Amino acid sequence: MRGQVPSASILVNNDHVEEITCHRLNSQAGEEYLIRWVVSFRGDSTDIPHSWHGVSELGNCGEKLQEYLDTLPQSASGRQERQNKKTSKHHRQDIKVYNGKLDVQNGMTVGIQSQNPDIPRVDILHIVTDAMQEEAAHTKTTAAAALVRKEILRRLSSIPGPTVSLVNNVDDSSPPLSFTFIDENILGEGVYAAHVDTITGCLKCKAHMGQGIGCEYSKLCDCLEYAAVNDTERMLPEERNRWEQIQRTGEGDTSGLPKKFPYYSSGPRVGCLVPFYLDRRHPIYECNSKCNCGPNCKTRVVQHGRQVRLELFKTANNRGWGIRAKDRLRKGQFIDTYRGEIITDAEASRREKGNNLKDSYLYSLDKFADTCGFSQEEMYVVDGQFYGNITRFINHSCEPNCRQYVVAYNRHDPKVYEIAFFATRDIAPDEELTFDYLDKDEGDEDDDDQVDPDDRKKGGMKPTRCRCGSEKCRKYLWL
Numbered sequence: 001m002r003g004q005v006p007s008a009s010i011l012v013n014n015d016h017v018e019e020i021t022c023h024r025l026n027s028q029a030g031e032e033y034l035i036r037w038v039v040s041f042r043g044d045s046t047d048i049p050h051s052w053h054g055v056s057e058l059g060n061c062g063e064k065l066q067e068y069l070d071t072l073p074q075s076a077s078g079r080q081e082r083q084n085k086k087t088s089k090h091h092r093q094d095i096k097v098y099n100g101k102l103d104v105q106n107g108m109t110v111g112i113q114s115q116n117p118d119i120p121r122v123d124i125l126h127i128v129t130d131a132m133q134e135e136a137a138h139t140k141t142t143a144a145a146a147l148v149r150k151e152i153l154r155r156l157s158s159i160p161g162p163t164v165s166l167v168n169n170v171d172d173s174s175p176p177l178s179f180t181f182i183d184e185n186i187l188g189e190g191v192y193a194a195h196v197d198t199i200t201g202c203l204k205c206k207a208h209m210g211q212g213i214g215c216e217y218s219k220l221c222d223c224l225e226y227a228a229v230n231d232t233e234r235m236l237p238e239e240r241n242r243w244e245q246i247q248r249t250g251e252g253d254t255s256g257l258p259k260k261f262p263y264y265s266s267g268p269r270v271g272c273l274v275p276f277y278l279d280r281r282h283p284i285y286e287c288n289s290k291c292n293c294g295p296n297c298k299t300r301v302v303q304h305g306r307q308v309r310l311e312l313f314k315t316a317n318n319r320g321w322g323i324r325a326k327d328r329l330r331k332g333q334f335i336d337t338y339r340g341e342i343i344t345d346a347e348a349s350r351r352e353k354g355n356n357l358k359d360s361y362l363y364s365l366d367k368f369a370d371t372c373g374f375s376q377e378e379m380y381v382v383d384g385q386f387y388g389n390i391t392r393f394i395n396h397s398c399e400p401n402c403r404q405y406v407v408a409y410n411r412h413d414p415k416v417y418e419i420a421f422f423a424t425r426d427i428a429p430d431e432e433l434t435f436d437y438l439d440k441d442e443g444d445e446d447d448d449d450q451v452d453p454d455d456r457k458k459g460g461m462k463p464t465r466c467r468c469g470s471e472k473c474r475k476y477l478w479l
Protein backbone atom coordinates (compact mmCIF):
# COMPACT_ATOMS: atom_id res chain seq x y z
CA MET A 1 0.00 0.00 0.00
CA ARG A 2 1.39 3.33 -0.98
CA GLY A 3 -0.55 5.87 1.02
CA GLN A 4 -3.38 6.39 3.41
CA VAL A 5 -6.92 7.29 2.57
CA PRO A 6 -6.93 10.87 3.78
CA SER A 7 -9.37 12.21 6.28
CA ALA A 8 -11.18 15.19 4.88
CA SER A 9 -11.93 16.57 8.35
CA ILE A 10 -8.56 18.32 8.62
CA LEU A 11 -7.56 20.63 5.83
CA VAL A 12 -4.09 21.79 4.87
CA ASN A 13 -3.65 25.47 5.65
CA ASN A 14 -2.51 27.47 2.62
CA ASP A 15 -0.11 29.54 4.77
CA HIS A 16 1.74 26.43 5.98
CA VAL A 17 2.52 25.24 2.47
CA GLU A 18 5.68 26.55 0.89
CA GLU A 19 5.03 24.85 -2.40
CA ILE A 20 3.33 21.91 -4.06
CA THR A 21 5.97 20.15 -6.09
CA CYS A 22 4.57 16.98 -7.64
CA HIS A 23 1.50 14.79 -7.98
CA ARG A 24 0.73 11.10 -8.34
CA LEU A 25 -2.21 8.72 -8.41
CA ASN A 26 -2.91 6.67 -5.29
CA SER A 27 -5.15 3.72 -6.06
CA GLN A 28 -7.14 4.35 -2.88
CA ALA A 29 -6.88 8.08 -2.22
CA GLY A 30 -6.96 9.18 -5.84
CA GLU A 31 -4.88 12.21 -6.90
CA GLU A 32 -2.24 13.10 -4.30
CA TYR A 33 -0.03 16.18 -4.16
CA LEU A 34 3.42 16.55 -2.65
CA ILE A 35 3.58 19.41 -0.19
CA ARG A 36 6.81 21.10 0.85
CA TRP A 37 5.92 22.68 4.16
CA VAL A 38 7.18 26.09 5.21
CA VAL A 39 10.38 25.85 7.23
CA SER A 40 8.90 27.32 10.41
CA PHE A 41 6.34 24.59 10.28
CA ARG A 42 8.84 21.89 11.20
CA GLY A 43 9.09 21.17 14.91
CA ASP A 44 10.14 18.09 16.89
CA SER A 45 6.90 16.28 16.32
CA THR A 46 6.30 17.76 12.91
CA ASP A 47 9.69 17.46 11.34
CA ILE A 48 8.29 16.54 8.05
CA PRO A 49 9.58 18.57 5.14
CA HIS A 50 7.58 16.89 2.39
CA SER A 51 4.44 14.78 2.48
CA TRP A 52 1.78 13.51 0.11
CA HIS A 53 -1.83 14.58 0.57
CA GLY A 54 -5.08 13.82 -1.21
CA VAL A 55 -7.22 16.49 -2.86
CA SER A 56 -9.87 16.15 -0.14
CA GLU A 57 -7.31 17.59 2.31
CA LEU A 58 -6.41 20.52 0.08
CA GLY A 59 -9.69 22.48 0.17
CA ASN A 60 -8.02 25.39 1.97
CA CYS A 61 -4.95 25.63 -0.19
CA GLY A 62 -6.43 26.09 -3.65
CA GLU A 63 -4.02 28.98 -4.22
CA LYS A 64 -0.92 26.78 -3.84
CA LEU A 65 -2.58 24.03 -5.85
CA GLN A 66 -3.31 26.51 -8.65
CA GLU A 67 0.31 27.70 -8.64
CA TYR A 68 1.40 24.07 -9.11
CA LEU A 69 -1.15 23.34 -11.85
CA ASP A 70 0.04 26.43 -13.72
CA THR A 71 3.55 24.95 -13.93
CA LEU A 72 2.42 21.65 -15.44
CA PRO A 73 3.80 20.77 -18.84
CA GLN A 74 0.80 21.72 -20.95
CA SER A 75 3.38 23.95 -22.55
CA ALA A 76 7.13 23.80 -23.12
CA SER A 77 7.59 26.69 -20.67
CA GLY A 78 5.76 24.76 -17.95
CA ARG A 79 8.01 21.79 -18.55
CA GLN A 80 11.13 23.92 -18.35
CA GLU A 81 9.92 25.57 -15.14
CA ARG A 82 9.49 22.19 -13.51
CA GLN A 83 12.95 21.08 -14.58
CA ASN A 84 14.36 24.21 -12.97
CA LYS A 85 12.48 23.55 -9.76
CA LYS A 86 13.97 20.08 -9.55
CA THR A 87 17.42 21.45 -9.11
CA SER A 88 16.46 24.38 -6.90
CA LYS A 89 18.36 24.99 -3.66
CA HIS A 90 15.50 23.55 -1.61
CA HIS A 91 16.02 20.07 -2.90
CA ARG A 92 18.98 19.05 -0.81
CA GLN A 93 20.17 15.50 -0.39
CA ASP A 94 18.74 14.97 3.09
CA ILE A 95 15.15 15.71 2.13
CA LYS A 96 12.66 13.11 3.29
CA VAL A 97 9.26 12.42 1.84
CA TYR A 98 6.45 10.93 3.86
CA ASN A 99 3.05 9.61 3.26
CA GLY A 100 1.75 12.41 5.40
CA LYS A 101 -1.11 12.50 7.81
CA LEU A 102 -2.72 15.72 8.96
CA ASP A 103 -3.16 16.51 12.64
CA VAL A 104 -4.03 19.55 14.73
CA GLN A 105 -1.45 20.47 17.37
CA ASN A 106 -1.77 23.63 19.48
CA GLY A 107 -4.40 24.88 17.09
CA MET A 108 -2.11 24.46 14.09
CA THR A 109 -2.75 22.08 11.26
CA VAL A 110 0.38 19.98 10.97
CA GLY A 111 1.62 17.22 8.75
CA ILE A 112 3.03 14.22 10.60
CA GLN A 113 4.35 10.89 9.48
CA SER A 114 1.59 8.38 9.14
CA GLN A 115 1.54 5.85 12.04
CA ASN A 116 0.12 3.21 9.80
CA PRO A 117 2.85 0.52 9.63
CA ASP A 118 1.68 -0.38 6.16
CA ILE A 119 2.70 3.04 5.00
CA PRO A 120 6.44 3.21 4.52
CA ARG A 121 8.46 6.25 5.26
CA VAL A 122 10.13 7.11 2.02
CA ASP A 123 13.65 8.45 2.11
CA ILE A 124 14.95 9.52 -1.21
CA LEU A 125 17.98 11.43 -2.27
CA HIS A 126 16.67 13.91 -4.78
CA ILE A 127 13.19 15.19 -5.13
CA VAL A 128 11.37 15.75 -7.20
CA THR A 129 12.95 12.71 -8.86
CA ASP A 130 12.85 11.96 -12.54
CA ALA A 131 10.65 8.96 -11.76
CA MET A 132 8.23 11.12 -9.81
CA GLN A 133 8.10 13.64 -12.63
CA GLU A 134 7.68 10.91 -15.17
CA GLU A 135 4.73 9.52 -13.23
CA ALA A 136 3.25 12.99 -12.79
CA ALA A 137 3.51 13.61 -16.52
CA HIS A 138 1.09 10.73 -17.10
CA THR A 139 -1.22 11.47 -14.22
CA LYS A 140 -4.31 13.61 -14.58
CA THR A 141 -4.99 16.58 -12.34
CA THR A 142 -8.73 16.59 -12.84
CA ALA A 143 -9.70 16.60 -9.16
CA ALA A 144 -7.26 19.40 -8.30
CA ALA A 145 -8.42 21.52 -11.23
CA ALA A 146 -12.03 20.94 -10.14
CA LEU A 147 -11.17 22.06 -6.60
CA VAL A 148 -9.59 25.27 -7.88
CA ARG A 149 -12.55 25.94 -10.17
CA LYS A 150 -15.05 25.26 -7.39
CA GLU A 151 -13.28 27.77 -5.18
CA ILE A 152 -13.26 30.49 -7.82
CA LEU A 153 -16.96 29.86 -8.55
CA ARG A 154 -17.68 30.13 -4.82
CA ARG A 155 -15.94 33.49 -4.74
CA LEU A 156 -17.72 34.77 -7.85
CA SER A 157 -21.10 33.72 -6.44
CA SER A 158 -20.45 35.73 -3.27
CA ILE A 159 -20.04 38.98 -5.24
CA PRO A 160 -23.05 41.20 -4.42
CA GLY A 161 -25.46 42.11 -7.22
CA PRO A 162 -26.42 40.31 -10.45
CA THR A 163 -24.56 37.13 -11.39
CA VAL A 164 -20.91 37.10 -12.45
CA SER A 165 -20.44 33.92 -14.52
CA LEU A 166 -17.21 32.21 -15.57
CA VAL A 167 -16.31 30.79 -19.00
CA ASN A 168 -13.06 29.35 -20.31
CA ASN A 169 -13.22 27.87 -23.81
CA VAL A 170 -9.50 28.35 -24.35
CA ASP A 171 -7.57 26.22 -21.84
CA ASP A 172 -7.79 24.51 -18.43
CA SER A 173 -6.73 27.48 -16.34
CA SER A 174 -8.84 29.28 -13.73
CA PRO A 175 -8.70 32.94 -12.69
CA PRO A 176 -6.07 33.61 -10.01
CA LEU A 177 -7.00 32.55 -6.48
CA SER A 178 -4.23 34.80 -5.20
CA PHE A 179 -6.63 37.67 -5.91
CA THR A 180 -9.19 38.57 -3.21
CA PHE A 181 -12.60 39.99 -4.14
CA ILE A 182 -13.66 42.95 -2.00
CA ASP A 183 -16.87 44.99 -1.91
CA GLU A 184 -15.41 48.13 -0.34
CA ASN A 185 -12.04 49.80 -0.84
CA ILE A 186 -9.37 49.02 1.74
CA LEU A 187 -7.66 52.12 3.14
CA GLY A 188 -3.90 51.53 3.32
CA GLU A 189 -1.43 52.96 5.77
CA GLY A 190 -1.31 56.76 5.76
CA VAL A 191 -4.58 57.05 3.81
CA TYR A 192 -7.43 59.03 5.34
CA ALA A 193 -10.94 59.42 3.96
CA ALA A 194 -12.92 62.39 5.25
CA HIS A 195 -15.20 61.48 8.15
CA VAL A 196 -18.85 60.86 7.28
CA ASP A 197 -19.77 63.94 9.35
CA THR A 198 -18.07 66.12 6.75
CA ILE A 199 -20.60 65.10 4.10
CA THR A 200 -23.17 67.76 3.34
CA GLY A 201 -26.33 67.19 1.34
CA CYS A 202 -28.86 69.15 -0.65
CA LEU A 203 -30.95 70.45 2.23
CA LYS A 204 -33.05 72.84 0.15
CA CYS A 205 -34.43 69.99 -1.96
CA LYS A 206 -37.67 68.36 -0.81
CA ALA A 207 -37.90 64.99 0.85
CA HIS A 208 -38.77 62.09 -1.46
CA MET A 209 -38.22 64.08 -4.61
CA GLY A 210 -37.22 60.82 -6.21
CA GLN A 211 -40.80 59.60 -6.73
CA GLY A 212 -40.95 60.60 -10.38
CA ILE A 213 -39.61 64.09 -9.88
CA GLY A 214 -36.13 64.68 -8.54
CA CYS A 215 -33.41 67.16 -7.81
CA GLU A 216 -33.02 67.83 -11.51
CA TYR A 217 -36.09 70.06 -11.36
CA SER A 218 -34.78 72.05 -8.42
CA LYS A 219 -32.63 75.07 -9.03
CA LEU A 220 -31.72 74.84 -5.39
CA CYS A 221 -29.99 71.44 -5.29
CA ASP A 222 -26.66 72.01 -3.53
CA CYS A 223 -25.15 68.88 -5.07
CA LEU A 224 -25.84 70.08 -8.60
CA GLU A 225 -24.78 73.58 -7.61
CA TYR A 226 -21.45 72.18 -6.53
CA ALA A 227 -20.95 70.50 -9.90
CA ALA A 228 -21.46 74.00 -11.32
CA VAL A 229 -22.25 72.82 -14.83
CA ASN A 230 -24.76 75.34 -16.08
CA ASP A 231 -27.60 74.10 -18.23
CA THR A 232 -28.19 76.80 -20.83
CA GLU A 233 -31.05 74.87 -22.43
CA ARG A 234 -33.19 75.15 -19.31
CA MET A 235 -32.44 78.81 -18.59
CA LEU A 236 -35.26 81.34 -18.59
CA PRO A 237 -34.57 84.54 -20.57
CA GLU A 238 -33.51 86.55 -17.49
CA GLU A 239 -31.29 83.66 -16.34
CA ARG A 240 -29.72 83.48 -19.76
CA ASN A 241 -29.00 87.24 -19.62
CA ARG A 242 -27.33 86.80 -16.22
CA TRP A 243 -25.32 83.84 -17.47
CA GLU A 244 -24.14 85.65 -20.58
CA GLN A 245 -23.08 88.62 -18.48
CA ILE A 246 -21.08 86.34 -16.15
CA GLN A 247 -19.39 84.85 -19.17
CA ARG A 248 -18.64 88.28 -20.65
CA THR A 249 -17.26 89.83 -17.48
CA GLY A 250 -15.94 86.75 -15.71
CA GLU A 251 -17.70 88.02 -12.62
CA GLY A 252 -20.96 87.16 -10.91
CA ASP A 253 -22.69 84.36 -9.07
CA THR A 254 -24.03 81.32 -10.92
CA SER A 255 -25.94 79.97 -7.94
CA GLY A 256 -29.61 79.42 -8.63
CA LEU A 257 -29.06 79.02 -12.35
CA PRO A 258 -30.29 75.65 -13.66
CA LYS A 259 -27.55 73.04 -13.57
CA LYS A 260 -26.97 70.15 -15.92
CA PHE A 261 -28.18 66.90 -14.41
CA PRO A 262 -25.73 63.98 -14.93
CA TYR A 263 -28.26 61.23 -15.70
CA TYR A 264 -31.38 60.91 -17.85
CA SER A 265 -34.24 60.97 -15.35
CA SER A 266 -36.90 59.52 -17.66
CA GLY A 267 -37.32 57.86 -21.04
CA PRO A 268 -35.56 54.82 -22.51
CA ARG A 269 -32.14 55.91 -21.26
CA VAL A 270 -33.22 56.63 -17.71
CA GLY A 271 -30.20 56.33 -15.39
CA CYS A 272 -27.69 56.70 -18.26
CA LEU A 273 -25.13 59.50 -18.34
CA VAL A 274 -26.22 62.42 -20.51
CA PRO A 275 -23.93 63.29 -23.48
CA PHE A 276 -22.51 66.38 -21.77
CA TYR A 277 -21.00 64.30 -18.96
CA LEU A 278 -20.26 61.32 -21.19
CA ASP A 279 -18.15 63.38 -23.58
CA ARG A 280 -16.32 65.41 -20.95
CA ARG A 281 -14.38 64.34 -17.88
CA HIS A 282 -16.40 66.51 -15.56
CA PRO A 283 -16.78 64.92 -12.11
CA ILE A 284 -20.23 63.62 -11.24
CA TYR A 285 -21.62 64.54 -7.82
CA GLU A 286 -24.36 62.21 -6.66
CA CYS A 287 -26.76 63.01 -3.82
CA ASN A 288 -25.87 61.33 -0.55
CA SER A 289 -27.08 60.19 2.86
CA LYS A 290 -27.32 63.77 4.13
CA CYS A 291 -29.49 64.95 1.22
CA ASN A 292 -33.18 65.72 1.66
CA CYS A 293 -34.26 64.22 -1.66
CA GLY A 294 -34.44 60.60 -0.49
CA PRO A 295 -33.13 57.31 -1.84
CA ASN A 296 -35.00 57.36 -5.14
CA CYS A 297 -33.57 60.65 -6.36
CA LYS A 298 -32.54 60.20 -9.97
CA THR A 299 -29.05 61.45 -9.24
CA ARG A 300 -28.24 58.25 -7.33
CA VAL A 301 -26.93 55.66 -9.78
CA VAL A 302 -23.37 54.60 -8.99
CA GLN A 303 -24.11 54.39 -5.28
CA HIS A 304 -26.71 51.66 -5.94
CA GLY A 305 -23.95 49.43 -7.33
CA ARG A 306 -23.69 47.17 -10.36
CA GLN A 307 -27.02 46.27 -11.98
CA VAL A 308 -25.75 44.30 -15.00
CA ARG A 309 -24.81 40.64 -15.30
CA LEU A 310 -21.16 40.16 -16.18
CA GLU A 311 -19.03 37.26 -17.35
CA LEU A 312 -15.36 36.63 -16.63
CA PHE A 313 -13.95 34.83 -19.68
CA LYS A 314 -10.55 33.70 -20.96
CA THR A 315 -9.51 35.72 -24.01
CA ALA A 316 -8.32 33.76 -27.04
CA ASN A 317 -5.37 36.00 -27.89
CA ASN A 318 -3.15 36.06 -24.80
CA ARG A 319 -4.72 38.98 -23.01
CA GLY A 320 -5.51 36.79 -20.00
CA TRP A 321 -9.03 37.10 -18.59
CA GLY A 322 -11.55 39.66 -19.79
CA ILE A 323 -15.05 40.86 -18.95
CA ARG A 324 -18.23 40.96 -21.01
CA ALA A 325 -21.81 41.83 -20.17
CA LYS A 326 -24.58 39.28 -20.54
CA ASP A 327 -27.17 42.01 -21.12
CA ARG A 328 -27.42 44.69 -23.78
CA LEU A 329 -25.89 47.91 -22.45
CA ARG A 330 -27.11 51.34 -23.45
CA LYS A 331 -24.80 54.24 -24.22
CA GLY A 332 -24.11 56.00 -20.92
CA GLN A 333 -25.13 53.01 -18.76
CA PHE A 334 -23.26 52.51 -15.49
CA ILE A 335 -21.42 49.18 -15.27
CA ASP A 336 -19.45 48.99 -12.02
CA THR A 337 -16.93 50.85 -9.87
CA TYR A 338 -13.22 50.07 -9.56
CA ARG A 339 -12.23 48.71 -6.16
CA GLY A 340 -8.91 48.06 -4.50
CA GLU A 341 -6.49 49.14 -1.84
CA ILE A 342 -6.25 52.93 -1.61
CA ILE A 343 -2.57 53.62 -1.01
CA THR A 344 -0.31 56.65 -0.87
CA ASP A 345 1.57 57.83 -3.93
CA ALA A 346 4.85 56.76 -2.30
CA GLU A 347 3.53 53.24 -1.68
CA ALA A 348 2.28 53.07 -5.29
CA SER A 349 5.79 53.96 -6.56
CA ARG A 350 7.28 51.30 -4.29
CA ARG A 351 4.82 48.67 -5.61
CA GLU A 352 5.43 49.68 -9.22
CA LYS A 353 9.15 49.10 -8.83
CA GLY A 354 8.72 45.82 -6.94
CA ASN A 355 6.24 44.63 -9.54
CA ASN A 356 8.55 45.09 -12.49
CA LEU A 357 6.74 48.31 -13.37
CA LYS A 358 3.51 46.56 -14.27
CA ASP A 359 1.25 49.46 -13.48
CA SER A 360 -1.98 48.30 -15.11
CA TYR A 361 -3.85 47.86 -11.84
CA LEU A 362 -3.04 51.31 -10.42
CA TYR A 363 -5.44 54.27 -10.68
CA SER A 364 -4.42 57.73 -9.55
CA LEU A 365 -7.04 59.59 -7.54
CA ASP A 366 -5.61 62.93 -8.61
CA LYS A 367 -8.58 64.51 -10.37
CA PHE A 368 -8.78 67.39 -7.87
CA ALA A 369 -5.05 67.86 -7.24
CA ASP A 370 -4.76 71.07 -9.25
CA THR A 371 -8.05 72.65 -8.26
CA CYS A 372 -7.41 71.94 -4.56
CA GLY A 373 -3.71 72.85 -4.61
CA PHE A 374 -2.28 69.42 -3.81
CA SER A 375 0.96 68.08 -5.20
CA GLN A 376 0.92 64.72 -7.02
CA GLU A 377 2.79 63.17 -4.06
CA GLU A 378 -0.07 64.08 -1.73
CA MET A 379 -2.70 62.24 -3.76
CA TYR A 380 -3.75 58.61 -3.38
CA VAL A 381 -3.76 55.68 -5.79
CA VAL A 382 -6.13 52.67 -6.02
CA ASP A 383 -4.37 49.33 -6.49
CA GLY A 384 -6.65 46.52 -7.68
CA GLN A 385 -4.00 43.88 -8.28
CA PHE A 386 -4.38 41.80 -5.13
CA TYR A 387 -7.63 43.11 -3.64
CA GLY A 388 -10.32 44.42 -5.92
CA ASN A 389 -13.53 43.61 -7.73
CA ILE A 390 -14.43 42.18 -11.09
CA THR A 391 -13.54 45.42 -12.93
CA ARG A 392 -9.84 44.71 -12.45
CA PHE A 393 -10.23 42.12 -15.22
CA ILE A 394 -11.36 44.68 -17.81
CA ASN A 395 -8.81 44.80 -20.62
CA HIS A 396 -7.48 47.74 -22.57
CA SER A 397 -8.50 48.75 -26.07
CA CYS A 398 -7.30 51.66 -28.18
CA GLU A 399 -10.89 51.82 -29.46
CA PRO A 400 -12.85 51.08 -26.29
CA ASN A 401 -16.57 50.82 -25.53
CA CYS A 402 -16.35 51.98 -21.89
CA ARG A 403 -14.78 54.85 -20.04
CA GLN A 404 -13.97 55.63 -16.42
CA TYR A 405 -15.48 58.65 -14.64
CA VAL A 406 -14.96 60.36 -11.31
CA VAL A 407 -18.00 60.10 -9.04
CA ALA A 408 -18.15 61.78 -5.63
CA TYR A 409 -20.67 61.67 -2.79
CA ASN A 410 -18.65 63.82 -0.41
CA ARG A 411 -17.73 67.06 -2.15
CA HIS A 412 -15.49 67.98 0.76
CA ASP A 413 -13.13 65.07 0.21
CA PRO A 414 -10.97 65.72 -2.88
CA LYS A 415 -8.77 62.66 -2.27
CA VAL A 416 -11.14 59.70 -1.89
CA TYR A 417 -13.87 59.21 -4.47
CA GLU A 418 -15.19 56.58 -6.87
CA ILE A 419 -13.86 55.53 -10.29
CA ALA A 420 -16.97 54.36 -12.17
CA PHE A 421 -17.14 52.61 -15.56
CA PHE A 422 -19.86 53.62 -18.03
CA ALA A 423 -20.63 52.35 -21.55
CA THR A 424 -19.68 55.00 -24.12
CA ARG A 425 -21.85 53.40 -26.81
CA ASP A 426 -24.54 50.75 -27.03
CA ILE A 427 -22.90 47.37 -26.37
CA ALA A 428 -24.32 44.02 -27.51
CA PRO A 429 -24.55 41.13 -25.03
CA ASP A 430 -21.31 39.09 -24.92
CA GLU A 431 -19.21 41.85 -26.48
CA GLU A 432 -16.02 42.33 -24.47
CA LEU A 433 -15.94 45.44 -22.29
CA THR A 434 -12.80 47.53 -22.69
CA PHE A 435 -11.50 50.93 -21.77
CA ASP A 436 -8.44 52.94 -22.69
CA TYR A 437 -5.77 52.47 -20.03
CA LEU A 438 -4.47 55.91 -20.94
CA ASP A 439 -7.12 57.90 -19.16
CA LYS A 440 -6.95 61.04 -21.28
CA ASP A 441 -8.98 64.14 -20.53
CA GLU A 442 -10.85 65.85 -23.31
CA GLY A 443 -8.42 67.87 -25.43
CA ASP A 444 -5.49 65.57 -24.62
CA GLU A 445 -6.39 63.15 -27.37
CA ASP A 446 -3.21 63.40 -29.43
CA ASP A 447 -0.76 64.09 -26.63
CA ASP A 448 1.00 60.77 -26.26
CA ASP A 449 0.31 58.99 -29.50
CA GLN A 450 3.77 59.52 -30.90
CA VAL A 451 5.77 58.31 -27.90
CA ASP A 452 8.52 55.95 -28.94
CA PRO A 453 8.51 52.71 -26.92
CA ASP A 454 12.30 52.99 -26.64
CA ASP A 455 11.86 56.33 -24.86
CA ARG A 456 9.47 54.64 -22.50
CA LYS A 457 12.06 51.91 -21.83
CA LYS A 458 14.71 54.51 -21.15
CA GLY A 459 12.34 56.12 -18.67
CA GLY A 460 12.17 52.82 -16.81
CA MET A 461 8.79 51.71 -18.15
CA LYS A 462 8.33 48.34 -19.77
CA PRO A 463 6.12 48.67 -22.85
CA THR A 464 3.55 45.91 -23.33
CA ARG A 465 2.43 45.05 -26.86
CA CYS A 466 -1.22 45.84 -27.32
CA ARG A 467 -3.42 43.06 -28.69
CA CYS A 468 -6.69 44.98 -28.81
CA GLY A 469 -6.99 44.27 -32.55
CA SER A 470 -8.41 47.69 -33.36
CA GLU A 471 -7.46 49.47 -36.58
CA LYS A 472 -6.70 52.46 -34.37
CA CYS A 473 -4.32 50.40 -32.19
CA ARG A 474 -1.40 52.42 -30.78
CA LYS A 475 0.63 49.15 -30.64
CA TYR A 476 1.61 49.43 -26.99
CA LEU A 477 -0.29 49.68 -23.73
CA TRP A 478 0.12 53.01 -21.95
CA LEU A 479 1.58 54.73 -24.98
Ligand SMILES: C[S@@+](CC[C@H](N)C(=O)[O-])C[C@H]1O[C@@H](n2cnc3c(N)ncnc32)[C@H](O)[C@@H]1O
Nearest residue numbers: 319320321360392393394395396465466467468
Ligand atom coordinates in the same frame (compact mmCIF):
# COMPACT_ATOMS: atom_id res chain seq x y z
C1 LIG B 1 -5.98 45.18 -15.53
S1 LIG B 1 -5.36 43.71 -16.16
C2 LIG B 1 -6.70 43.11 -17.07
C3 LIG B 1 -7.00 41.68 -16.70
C4 LIG B 1 -6.00 40.69 -17.22
N1 LIG B 1 -6.32 40.33 -18.59
C5 LIG B 1 -5.97 39.45 -16.32
O1 LIG B 1 -6.19 38.33 -16.81
O2 LIG B 1 -5.73 39.59 -15.12
C6 LIG B 1 -4.18 44.31 -17.30
C7 LIG B 1 -3.33 43.27 -17.96
O3 LIG B 1 -4.09 42.54 -18.93
C8 LIG B 1 -3.34 42.39 -20.14
N2 LIG B 1 -3.98 43.20 -21.18
C9 LIG B 1 -5.05 44.00 -21.04
N3 LIG B 1 -5.38 44.57 -22.21
C10 LIG B 1 -4.49 44.15 -23.12
C11 LIG B 1 -4.27 44.41 -24.51
N4 LIG B 1 -5.06 45.20 -25.21
N5 LIG B 1 -3.23 43.80 -25.10
C12 LIG B 1 -2.40 42.98 -24.43
N6 LIG B 1 -2.55 42.69 -23.12
C13 LIG B 1 -3.57 43.27 -22.47
C14 LIG B 1 -1.94 42.90 -19.84
O4 LIG B 1 -1.19 41.81 -19.36
C15 LIG B 1 -2.18 43.89 -18.72
O5 LIG B 1 -1.03 44.05 -17.91
